Amino acid sequence: MKVKVQTLDAKAGGDIQLDDAVFGVEPRADILHRVVTWQLINRRAPARPARERSDVARTGKKFGRQKGGGTARHGDRRAPIFIGGGKAHGPRARVFTSSLNKKVRALGLKMALSSKAKEGNLIVLDNLDLGEGKTKALREKLSKLGFGKTALVMDGDALNVSFARASSNLESINLMPAVGANVYDILRHETLVLTRAAVEKLEARFNG
Template sequence: MKVKVQTLDAGKGGDIELNDEIFAVEPRADILHRVVTWQLVNRRAPARAARERSDVARTGKKFGRQKGGGTARHGDRKAPIFIGGGKAHGPRARVFTSSLNKKVRQLGLKMALSAKARDGQLIVIDNLDVAEGKTKTLKQQLGKLGFGKTALVIDGDALNVGFARASSNLESVNLLPAIGANVYDIMRHETLVLTRAAVEKLEDRFNG
């Protein structure tokens, strides 16, 4: 698959040949759904347990007479009805993790990249060099390129410092290194933007 390479100043940077085994795979909704679900489950933080009656450090002495005190009968101060007592039926400690076959994860990423390429939502640019790292300059350049309402920009091994600084105040633009490319972030952005370096790293990632 041959794609036109653009530059940030809306110029032409030649053509690039994309690997059809990565960027021309027929997407399947069930595979994408499995990968996204796996990602979101693993992003969940562990659940913290509440201290129940047996966990709180309070006196176990019966603090009143059984009868004749004019109040309800109580055993100790650990009861859930008292301030400082244990919580009744509180949350348990849980760790939310899920596993997914590596081949399915790789296939999901290929399908996500292919879906963007098929729908015309994939843009390849030469590099991310921004003059003086100015947000105003970058915003004008992105308006000419037509990045859409939201754009995920993927660079090579290291992020371009000038672009990262300029795009930090733009809510519609997110930046990731090639190693951080994932199905969830790709699918939830309207436009996927890859640099030449990102294309090389992604192809090496699958071929390696």
């Protein structure tokens, strides 16, 4: 698959040949759904447990007589109806984890990349070099490139400092290195923007 390369100034930067084994896979909704579900489950933080009656450090001594007090009968101050008592039927400690075959995860990432290329929402830039890290200057350049409402920009190993500084104030732009590529972030952005270095890293990730 041959794709045109652009510069940040919206000028032609030649062509690049994308590997069909990475960017030409037919997407399957069931595979993408499995990978996204696996990602979101593993993002969840552990559930904090509540202290129940047996966990509260209060006296176990019976504090009142059984009859004649005109009040309800209680054995100790750990009862849930008292301030400082244990929680009745509170949440238990839970750790949310899920496992997914490595081949399925790799296939899901290929399909996410391929879906953007198939839809025409893949843009390849020569690099992210920006003269000065000013948001105003970057916004003017992006208006000519057609990034859409939201765009995920991927660079090589290291992020371009000036581009990262300029895009930090733009809510519609998210920047990450190619090593952080994942199905959920790719699918939830309208446009995927890759640099030449990012394309090389992604292809090497699957072919290396």
